[in-house]
Amino acid sequence: MLAKRFQPMASHARRLYVELMFQVMGRALQAISEVDSEVQREARTLPQGFLFEMMVMPNGSKLIVEHIGEGRFHYHGGSAPRPMDVSIRFKHLAHAFLVMSFQEKTAVAFANDRMLVDGDVSYAMRMTRVLNRLESFILPRIIARRAVKEYPENLHLPEKLISAAQIYLKVATHFVQTARA
Amino acid sequence: MTKTYYEFFCPVKVIAGKAALEHIPYELNGLAAKRPMIITDKGVRAAGLLEPVITACEESGLDIISIYDDVPPDSSTTVVRDIAAIYRKEKCDSIIAIGGGSAIDTGKAVNILVSEGGTDIAKYTGAGVLKHPLKPFFVVPTTAGTGSEVTSVAVITDEAKGVKLPFSSSYLLPNAAIIDPRMTLTLPPHITAATAMDAMTHAVESFTCMAKNPLSDAYATAAIKKVSQSLLHVMDNPKDSHGRLELAQASTMAGIAFSNSMVGLVHSLGHATGAICHLPHGLCMSLYLPYVLEYNLETIREPLGELLLYLEGPEVYAATPASRRAEASISALRSLRDALYKRCQLPRTLKETGKVTEDQLDPIAEMALDDGSIMFNPKEVTLTDARAVLQRAWA
Numbered sequence: 001m002l003a004k005r006f007q008p009m010a011s012h013a014r015r016l017y018v019e020l021m022f023q024v025m026g027r028a029l030q031a032i033s034e035v036d037s038e039v040q041r042e043a044r045t046l047p048q049g050f051l052f053e054m055m056v057m058p059n060g061s062k063l064i065v066e067h068i069g070e071g072r073f074h075y076h077g078g079s080a081p082r083p084m085d086v087s088i089r090f091k092h093l094a095h096a097f098l099v100m101s102f103q104e105k106t107a108v109a110f111a112n113d114r115m116l117v118d119g120d121v122s123y124a125m126r127m128t129r130v131l132n133r134l135e136s137f138i139l140p141r142i143i144a145r146r147a148v149k150e151y152p153e154n155l156h157l158p159e160k161l162i163s164a165a166q167i168y169l170k171v172a173t174h175f176v177q178t179a180r181a
Numbered sequence: 182m183t184k185t186y187y188e189f190f191c192p193v194k195v196i197a198g199k200a201a202l203e204h205i206p207y208e209l210n211g212l213a214a215k216r217p218m219i220i221t222d223k224g225v226r227a228a229g230l231l232e233p234v235i236t237a238c239e240e241s242g243l244d245i246i247s248i249y250d251d252v253p254p255d256s257s258t259t260v261v262r263d264i265a266a267i268y269r270k271e272k273c274d275s276i277i278a279i280g281g282g283s284a285i286d287t288g289k290a291v292n293i294l295v296s297e298g299g300t301d302i303a304k305y306t307g308a309g310v311l312k313h314p315l316k317p318f319f320v321v322p323t324t325a326g327t328g329s330e331v332t333s334v335a336v337i338t339d340e341a342k343g344v345k346l347p348f349s350s351s352y353l354l355p356n357a358a359i360i361d362p363r364m365t366l367t368l369p370p371h372i373t374a375a376t377a378m379d380a381m382t383h384a385v386e387s388f389t390c391m392a393k394n395p396l397s398d399a400y401a402t403a404a405i406k407k408v409s410q411s412l413l414h415v416m417d418n419p420k421d422s423h424g425r426l427e428l429a430q431a432s433t434m435a436g437i438a439f440s441n442s443m444v445g446l447v448h449s450l451g452h453a454t455g456a457i458c459h460l461p462h463g464l465c466m467s468l469y470l471p472y473v474l475e476y477n478l479e480t481i482r483e484p485l486g487e488l489l490l491y492l493e494g495p496e497v498y499a500a501t502p503a504s505r506r507a508e509a510s511i512s513a514l515r516s517l518r519d520a521l522y523k524r525c526q527l528p529r530t531l532k533e534t535g536k537v538t539e540d541q542l543d544p545i546a547e548m549a550l551d552d553g554s555i556m557f558n559p560k561e562v563t564l565t566d567a568r569a570v571l572q573r574a575w576a
């Protein structure tokens with residue numbers, strides 16, 4: 001209660017930020033899986049209908065994607081059609097904020113016990129690699145370096161620019177479509 | 182690499198040293214347990230390791246109610262269900278697991294079923310599913326390596342589905358780990374060597390991987406020092422109970438270290454190699470350790486250099502310039518492996534195992550990338566990197 005009285009805005013802002021980042025990442029994940037062969041290669045071995053979620057404990061924001069086959073992801077927003085196959089759960093909003101604002105690398109967050117993984121570990125590892133790839137695509141290089149352990153070598157600037165543009169374009173389209181629907 | 186945040190947890194009572202087994206009745210009594218069940222394997226029984234435990238209990242008027250001695254090397258859901266049924270039928274109230282990794286994991290899984298109820302252990306797989314403490318559970322390790330007596334995880338194979346079910350909860354930790362040198366005195370040389378190198382790898386990876394923290398560091402360095410000082414001595418004097426106890430304690434300390442800071446690429450490669458080529462875990466650890474350290478070298482130069490003190494002692498450490506210490510640590514581990522190869526042919530390369538073919542390297546690399554421990558490796562590992570490490574470890 002006390003904390004609430006003192007910092008209502010800070011907490012609210014972090015919640016909104018994490019929510020927004022989940023939306024951007026969810027849409028970007030769908031978009032990147034339509035253009036990037038590396039992501040498709042990783043995703044292809046996931047079962048069709050495989051559901052992945054990132055969420056903030058206990059009942060906070062969620063990012064849910066489904067592998068719909070051939071390495072493509074479909075973004076479900078915050079609600080799922082079935083129980084999850086793999087779930088990555090942040091223990092607290094503050095921890096999700098650290099990761100989503102790129103102050104703490106995903107691997108460091110794992111090492112710091114900031115989140116729990118539930119489900120098949122090998123699939124979780126695969127999804128982590130997909131998320132790393134996604135972050136290096138959609139973020140400016142300097143921020144991406146903070147977010148992932150190592151910036152992929154096979155991501156050259158022109159390719160990155162083109163792909164990022166493609167992804168932003170797709171993200172924008174998805175936003176528009178969602179707004180209309 | 183300074184840690185901005187960490188967690189450390191080890192509530193296991195360690196009962197170690199001479200006549201440690203004789204403390205079991207008193208400790209069980211302290212938990213109001215009167216009807217213990219022993220879970221073990223045929224090898225332990227054949228080595229005559231059950232007698233001292235049973236005698237220690239009987240002399241204090243405590244009867245062992247039931248003994249299950251048929252745990253297979255890869256424990257399964259069926260075995261767990263069968264043991265739980267016996268436990269219930271015999272109205273046992275506590276478990277003593279005696280053995281290596283498999284017997285201990287089986288004990289943990291049986292404890293879930295008999296405490297939470299039901300016959301389907303698969304229901305409890307995953308992290309943080311358990312919400313209550315389980316029945317009194319003691320572990321008596323008979324190998325000095327896995328550290329399972331102080332880890333909060335268990336892996337059980339679901340034979341029907343052909344998958345390995347992981348269980349993870351702090352409630353899986355035993356109430357007590359009993360480390361008695363009598364239990365490892367008869368370990369054959371190649372198992373002594375391989376399991377001690379597993380403990381060494383737990384400590385080295387714990388000290389050099391991403392989740393290292395000041396508390397796990399203290400346990401890791403102490404474990405490395407003990408293995409370095411005692412392993413070759415025990416190889417040459419297998420009946421030396423002081424040396425055996427040193428190795429057993431090192432294994433427990435390394436277990437405490439890595440269960441609080443995780444392991445890295447050596448274990449990712451080792452798990453994959455174990456699954457594909459059916460090589461013992463400790464052997465794989467010893468084999469990959471120097472190659473992985475060389476791969477990680479520039480990321481872990483500082484902590485790896487520090488380890489020279491524990492691997493070679495203060496004289497060598499002081500005489501080695503700071504800029505050369507990391508390489509010297511790798512050399513120290515390499516010469517330890519050479520010494521072990523001389524004594525019991527513990528393989529140093531994949532070729533020397535005689536059980537791996539070159540066309541298996543790619544599947545091993547692919548599988549290693551999907552192993553959970555790779556997340557904590559200090560340096561990012563791509564498929565190409567994993568292949569390169571395997572190629573170097575080939576011959």
Ligand SMILES: [Zn+2]
Pocket residue numbers: 327379382383448462466
């Ligand atoms: Zn190990």
